[in-house]
Amino acid sequence: MTERGMSLKGRDFGRGKGEVKFPTLEEALETVPKIHGHICTASYLGTRMGRLAMKHIKLKRKRDLCVGVEILTCAADGIAAATQCSFGSGRMVFLDHGKFSAIFCNRMTGETVRVRCTPDIDREHIAYGKQLDRFYRSLDKVTMEEALAEKAGLKKIEDVLIEKWDKLSDDEIFAVTKVEINPLDLLYPLDQQYIPDPITCYSCGDIVEKSRTIEKGGDRLCKVCAGEISMKNP
Numbered sequence: 001m002t003e004r005g006m007s008l009k010g011r012d013f014g015r016g017k018g019e020v021k022f023p024t025l026e027e028a029l030e031t032v033p034k035i036h037g038h039i040c041t042a043s044y045l046g047t048r049m050g051r052l053a054m055k056h057i058k059l060k061r062k063r064d065l066c067v068g069v070e071i072l073t074c075a076a077d078g079i080a081a082a083t084q085c086s087f088g089s090g091r092m093v094f095l096d097h098g099k100f101s102a103i104f105c106n107r108m109t110g111e112t113v114r115v116r117c118t119p120d121i122d123r124e125h126i127a128y129g130k131q132l133d134r135f136y137r138s139l140d141k142v143t144m145e146e147a148l149a150e151k152a153g154l155k156k157i158e159d160v161l162i163e164k165w166d167k168l169s170d171d172e173i174f175a176v177t178k179v180e181i182n183p184l185d186l187l188y189p190l191d192q193q194y195i196p197d198p199i200t201c202y203s204c205g206d207i208v209e210k211s212r213t214i215e216k217g218g219d220r221l222c223k224v225c226a227g228e229i230s231m232k233n234p
Contacts, residue, residue: 046078107183
């Protein structure tokens with residue numbers, strides 16, 4: 001797979017005087033299976049999306065980049081591979097917009113771009129997604145042999161889509177726009193990385209952030225013990 005419209009070997013957008021180096025498309029796609037398990041349509045598009053964004057944002061430090069993913073799909077892992085932002089680093093957040101797009105921001109300068117799929121690519125991906133959804137919803141109604149045969153057929157469709165998109169330029173797959181956003185909206189606050197106001201759950205005894213507890217009968221309970229999450233404590 002190659003970067004479109006350029007001589008690829010060793011070429012790195014986002015690298016220049018005073019700027020940082022991000023993975024090439026090939027390097028990012030090699031990383032995707034390590035964190036996602038395989039390359040699928042959404043993780044492929046996410047990787048291309050992240051690489052494209054790096055052409056439009058100037059950065060001097062990797063930690064200045066933050067990303068908002070507007071749909072929670074496999075695309076997030078592709079974007080992580082390309083940008084080295086992640087949910088765990090606090091520099092990737094989930095924006096529940098229901099759109100196959102993402103927002104990339106230099107939090108020090110405010111420079112921000114939004115990358116989305118073009119309508120044609122979006123529709124192709126949605127059509128495949130519906131087929132995949134029907135497959136998983138019907139698993140309890142088919143034999144293992146039937147499931148494996150259908151899964152193999154879906155994999156062929158997926159491979160054809162990725163091969164097709166791999167021959168298209170970024171402009172044919174994505175639309176890029178400059179946007180304005182508060183960078184803090186794309187960063188998880190520090191108090192979600194540790195427990196600033198700890199209390200003990202009255203029921204299970206776990207230490208829990210007070211703002212995440214629920215009061216019942218005068219006692220503070222974690223969400224599990226309060227019945228907000230279906231999970232049995234040992």
